[in-house]
Amino acid sequence: MSDLEQTRLVRTELPGPRSAALMLRKQAFVSPGVGTTMPVFATRAAGGIVEDVDGNRLIDLGSGIAVTTVGSSAPRVVAAVQAQVAEFTHTCFMITPYESYVAVAEALARLTPGDHEKRSALFNSGSEAVENAVKMARSYTGRSAVVVFDHAYHGRTNLTMAMTAKVAPYKHGFGPFAAEVYRAPMSYPLRDGLSGAEAARRAIGQIETQVGAGNLAALVIEPIQGEGGFVVPAEGFLPALADWCRTNGVVFVADEVQSGFGRTGTMFASETEDVVPDLVVSAKGIAGGLPLSAVTGRAEIMEAVHPGGLGGTYGGNPLACAAALAVIETIESDGLLERARQIETLVRERFARVDDPRIAEVRGRGAMLAVELVQPGTGEPDAALAKSIAAHAHSQGVITLTCGTWGNVIRFLPPLSISDELLTEALDIVVAGLEVTR
Structure with a gap:
């Protein structure tokens, strides 16, 4: 594996100055139809971490939209x-x-x-x-x-x-x-x-x-x-x-x-x-x-x-x-099918400890899991809540993706090479996002 340290580190406000400068270049030369979830530019990635140009280390719960399942720089x-x-x-x-x-x-x-x-x-x-x-x-x-x-x-x-x-x-x-x-x-x-x-x-x-x-x-x-x-x-x-x-x-x-x-x-x-x-x-x-x-x-x-x-x-x-x-x-x-099932257990156990009527359902299988968010009482999709929680996670150095027909679903797609410690830390940050939006 790469020597990239497997810890979260937020050294600057996100985006940092170098990412912000690169974003200005993107806006000048890249079609605006190509959007970005987070305005940070990657330099290295391995295990459960993506490092940006400002030296911030982000916990990866997206895997490049389910692509880097075995990790971004898997040795083989x-x-x-x-x-x-x-x-x-x-x-x-x-x-x-x-x-x-x-x-x-x-x-x-x-x-x-x-x-x-x-x-x-x-x-x-x-x-x-x-x-x-x-x-x-x-x-x-x-x-x-x-x-x-x-x-x-x-x-x-x-x-x-x-x-x-x-x-x-x-x-x-x-x-x-x-x-x-x-x-x-x-x-x-x-x-x-x-x-x-x-x-x-x-x-x-x-x-x-x-x-x-x-x-x-x-x-x-x-x-x-x-x-x-x-x-x-x-x-x-x-x-x-x-x-x-x-x-x-x-x-x-x-x-x-x-x-x-x-x-x-x-x-x-x-x-x-x-x-x-x-x-x-x-x-x-x-x-x-x-x-x-x-x-x-x-x-x-x-x-x-x-x-x-x-x-x-x-x-x-x-x-x-x-x-x-x-x-x-x-x-x-490397037994990664079993690892995916272990990740499912960890995620489900973490959300089982969350008592929040805005969580309508935790669903999925393996390391393809999601939380659907709704307005209590009505069950109407709450896209604004999903957006707010994702924004909180992003600000704390966790790459988190939303999805769903109504945009009210937060999805978890960590690389299977992520450690339990990093995954738990990232989930705690997402759950904290629920708390700050009450």
């Missing part, structure tokens, strides 16, 4: 990338292929749910992979319609914006969007009070009447929703949808961009209820911070696309593939 990842960059940085797999791409595909066949024959294709981002999963489903089925769900987030390309539920900031002003995308009601136990079976009947009924199974190429769902608020569907919801898809020849696509690669205490969140998707979309934590994504799925679906129909100049870049293989080795060798 650093060594693998250094070795690969000395050999070659790019040839384009579609021109002169290389073994590491094939090795990643082999690993994905082993790691993703199900023991059927599988194939993979590698891309750059989660959005790109989701879009290609839809292409594959359409090619395989000969149908065009796609069903997604309330509160879903699938990306920022034109098609994935159409698939995303929340308008601001993701879709506002960017239309018109891709056609043949339909939205079904998600299982959201806190707000709908339905069992998994009841929520599935509601969703399937709407799909059958408003889309028609015979028109549907793919049903795309996050097993645990990400930007939508870390919504965990009621037990039985996902298996019921998967069964319906199988019966009706619809491709069941699990968007595991945020929930995959050990984040939830299993390699993929779908495993919790023994759901076997037809296609699994991976990204974020797959390569320790290097841009890589994948679609892995049933061989007959993946092989339905004509040669040349999939790909991209940088898809499966050799540096990213080397990193991904090192990430997989790190997760398996």
